Amino acid sequence: MNIKESNTRLPTASIGGKARQYRRFWPVYLMMLPGLIYLFINNYMPLPGAIVAFKQYNARLGIYSSKWVGFKNFEYLFRTSDAWVITRNTILYNVAFIIVNTILAILVAVVLSELTGKRKKAYQSVILLPNLISTVIISYLVFAFFSVGSGFINKSILPLFGVAPVSWYSEAKHWPYIIIFVNAWRSVGYLCIIYLATLMGFDRAYYESALIDGASRLKQFWYITLPLLKPTIVMLTLMAIGRIFYSDFGLFYQVPMNQGALYATTNTIDTYVYRGLLQLGDISMSSAAGLYQSAIGFVLVLGANMLVRVIDRDSALI
């Protein structure tokens, strides 16, 4: 793989230069070693086990000696009339999450960084709260709002506008909004902290000279802040693209209360696999699903990264 290195490598680097570099950098390698070893243990050592996805697992034989079955374990992901729905849902939700969360997080981060006053700190802590609540509890809270018989929306809010109660848990069309909202509610605080930290690292000199030039806030945002944030935005988006075939199980299974009537808009690859394999308990098939999700994400992220490198070399992830 040709990695982003050429622009920084000294053009005259000789073999002697390389040796000098190793001599100079060995303490750096040493410092990096614990992290690299951990990743080796946590991710690379178990990796060969992933071939179970291509095998018919038999405990007697173990993972490596079980019978090869090619792509048979992957079939269930495609040979179903739902394949299109679950793939579409997974991708569309992820795209929506990327767009909505990024815009909101940047907005909040920029506003927060420019605000003055005592309450600023309170805002910062409070917007992180939702991230601390487990998804199952979130599903109860969502239920408290949307419950058909006793929810606030049906009982208190809709009557204000003279709207008839809605049976939220049996009408699939509302759920894209609810899920995107819940996800934003939960993740924006988190993402915003990353952008905030990035903003804090900026050299204030840029802004001061802009102020002297009399640039408006909007102009400052557009011509200074956004370009400075760009590498972070690109990086976070690329990472999100890598996981575009994954979906948060709790968000799509527990929050809609596993309601069949909502599958058209809530069934994703992860929930489909969970429901299908609950009875079968087949480790080959579940491992096939994970491999499929990772592989597609990998290809997509490499493609996107290539595109980024063409447009703006410095923002690329790798």
Place this chain on the structure above:
Amino acid sequence: MKRKLLALLLCAALMVSAVNGALAQNSGEVTELVMMFMTWTGAPADTQAVQDAINAITVEKLGLKVDLQISDVGAYKQAVQLALSGGEQVDIFTTIMLNYPSLVAQGYLTDLDENDLLATYGAGIVTAVGQEFIDACRIGGVLYGLPNNRDMAQGRGCAAVATEYLDGIGYQVPADQQDSEIVKITLDELNDIYARLHETYPALEVYRPVQLSMMQFSNVDFLGGSSFGVLMDYGSSLDVVNLYESDFYRDYCERMYDYNQKGYISPDATTDTTSVTELVKAGTLMSYTTGGKPGIRQQETNMCGRPMTIFQTMDDYISSNAVAQFPWTIPINTVDAEKAMILLNEFYTNPDLANLLSWGIQGKHYQVLDTGLIDFADGVDASTSTWNPSVGWEMPNQYITYVWNGNAPDLWQQIADFNTNAKKSLASGFTFDSTDTATELTAVQNVYDEYQKSLEYGFVDPAVGIAEMNAKLMDAGLQRIIDDKTSQLNAWEALNK
């Protein structure tokens, strides 16, 4: 500062490893066997004490020690699967929450007839549960698991109704059934009761369906444990059919739809996960479906905290997969299959061990009353008991244990008779190997999940919903599953006749 932090961390790490080291056990010549099962809420507080009491018996008598590894219901499946595929020592475990045929298909289990394992070391087990039930656990003629003694049969079509509401509508139990635990009535009579309950208590929820309700209220045999391809009419013929195209299913959904139209069922029924007994206890619900068996009235009354009346509209039935639903097994991970069988045999035949598993230590957890029944030991109740797992039905042999106070003294005999007298499926003992239809099964399961609640809880007009679901099920490959089940059933019949 940094160095201090590092030292602190190292210190913490050392402390942790010291604690772990101290707990590592060393075993002498006595073989230690690992036994896994589940309880509703995980290992009870006194697990170690009960384990020690068991070992006091087994070390002396058999030279064996047992290590109880107990998980809660939510973790058990994963714990067993990981332990088995991780090659850890597991010597005996119950296949509850797991799928017995699929464990067999994945090669996790030991053949119990190999080297005459069962015949040599487990003769007591055969006597305790009976050859017929043991043979029902064979898969492809090979025995991988041993059934336990429990209620195999189920009273189908049972409804529990809180007695006070029945009194409120002036309902009288038929004179000839005053003394029976379960009141036999017809479905029309039940519908009539519901109508009057609704009239008198319009603010209360009359009936709450749950996921199991349809099965409990049917005469359908869920062949191989799944509803895709079933036998109708208590398995009286070996014709595999599509349940969802049957008259029974249409009638059932129409009845629920009718209930829902009449306002018997809460609009939140599909989303609420509160247990029905808790709803009855809270006074918001009057009735729900249950599976009949001896002792059921006491059981439901205890759970609901108010007297319950049990009605039954159908027959007692042992479905084809009931016996082999969660047999005890010896996995290939065992350190010694013979010793595992010896230990299992002891649990099936030794009342002291069986009582320890089910009820704990006499004097500490329970006491024997003058009547011969048992109750909590002095100063202990349900909430403070340190060994009260309530999973006697999961244990190898509850017939040789004490009967809990409040039940009939001959409860175990009643259950044995209940099993004997129940209707039996012709396919009793058939298990379905799903290896070739795994793709279709995942697809139809998703389709069924999509429609199940709306149809079976009566939120969708069956005239529309059933046809729609069937079309999607067929698309998803239901016919292939039915065909595969048919051919496996035919092969099984040829082998067993």
Place this chain on the structure above:
Amino acid sequence: MKTREDKVFQALGHTLMTVLSLSAVIPVILMIISSLTDNEALLQNGYSFFPSQWSLYAYQWVFDSNGTVVMRAYGISVLLTAVGTALSLLMTTPLAYGLSKPKLPWRGALTFYVFFTMLFNGGLVPTYINYTSVFGVKDTFYGLLVPSLLMNAFNVLLMKSYFVAGVPNEILEAANIDGASEMRTMVSVAIPMAKPMIATIAMFVGIAYWNDWNNGFIYLLKRTDLFSIQNLLNRLMQNIQMLATNSQQVSNAGEGLAKIPQATVRMAMATLGILPIMVVYPMIQKNFVKGITLGGVKG
């Protein structure tokens, strides 16, 4: 030098943040109120901000039946979060710093090595086998600490890109030419400049450890005394879900559900789970996140 534009911005900004803060906090308040509601009132009327009957029963239940367990679980959670966060930073920071050095030989390959782990792993069973049979973490504190949480590629890459953008290479080179070793350059030049991101990642890791239940679910079987507070909560949830979805297997599922504590108890457990963070967070913010705020904001 407040301009009109400034004032409008401040007003709008405060309004926006107030709305967002309220939407974040209202559901949490609902959760706390639910935990203080009488269980029967909850079943009869549903969740409500103004319960018809208040009750401390849920907390009483938790502390009567599980008091020592809950306190110990708190201890585990705190220890786990502290040790985990510290170790994680000690590993993440140098790795990210190294990857940010433009002249480091093999930098590209190493970045890819890290990035790859973000997408691929061996799956649950091989990972479990690796950790239990090679490293023996089952039923130990390490089972909570080490698997999957100790360091992740996302944080490494995040910090790496911060070093690249926020710590100009020229400064590091200058330090280097002045004779400072690589180690010294990192500790005394790069790390202070990267404080905002280090604080951020510390918080992410801390939250991840505090919220985690999966490791306990997988790696703790017998040693339930090592359960963290989230494990206690999650075990209830897992049991409910298993009984609700898999009940065809167990005709006694109703009995099981009846043994699981009631809705208000679950809310109480959830409240107990986030309470310490709500208490501690302002303190952390004051001392730690000061790094962020002081980093650059005009006075």
